[in-house]
Amino acid sequence: MTVRTLITAAMTVMASATVALSQAAEPIGSFRDWNAYTYSDSEGKSCYIASRPQNSKYSQDISGRDPAFFLITTRISSDPSKTVRNEASTISGFPFAPESSVTVDIDGQKFTMFTREDNAWFNDRNSEAAFIEAMKAGIKMTVEGKSGRGTVATDEYSLSGVTAGLEAVANACP
Numbered sequence: 001m002t003v004r005t006l007i008t009a010a011m012t013v014m015a016s017a018t019v020a021l022s023q024a025a026e027p028i029g030s031f032r033d034w035n036a037y038t039y040s041d042s043e044g045k046s047c048y049i050a051s052r053p054q055n056s057k058y059s060q061d062i063s064g065r066d067p068a069f070f071l072i073t074t075r076i077s078s079d080p081s082k083t084v085r086n087e088a089s090t091i092s093g094f095p096f097a098p099e100s101s102v103t104v105d106i107d108g109q110k111f112t113m114f115t116r117e118d119n120a121w122f123n124d125r126n127s128e129a130a131f132i133e134a135m136k137a138g139i140k141m142t143v144e145g146k147s148g149r150g151t152v153a154t155d156e157y158s159l160s161g162v163t164a165g166l167e168a169v170a171n172a173c174p
């Protein structure tokens with residue numbers, strides 16, 4: 001199994017069990033607009049920061065939406081091939097349109113993520129590393145994706161606290 005497959009499975013579980021995960025996860029700390037958590041299971045230890053959008057806009061009226069999150073996750077495994085550091089992902093709160101992508105804009109710098117169900121990730125580690133650096137230097141991030149119903153959703157996140165949150169994650173999952 002590849003690391004991406006494992007992370008995809010883990011994020012799917014997280015998306016469907018957000019409430020359960022937040023109850024099982026132990027808080028590391030709050031860093032302005034981002035919160036850091038850790039949890040352990042039989043596969044290893046995970047640490048992540050998460051934030052919710054401060055504002056959401058839609059191309060048309062919507063009847064409802066599950067909670068949206070943006071996360072940066074580190075997973076430490078006893079099997080080094082399954083260890084992942086600083087993986088960026090989003091849980092949209094709705095199923096994305098099939099074969100669509102998500103555009104993330106950090107203060108004018110644009111990045112593209114691939115989608116699966118209601119989650120999105122980066123295809124390659126180099127883009128992801130550049131993205132993490134942009135987050136640390138940035139002020140505001142927008143995440144735009146198209147739902148299976150054709151609605152374009154744009155979520156706005158503050159990046160205040162990202163750097164401190166990532167440092168807490170690095171300390172908790174060295």
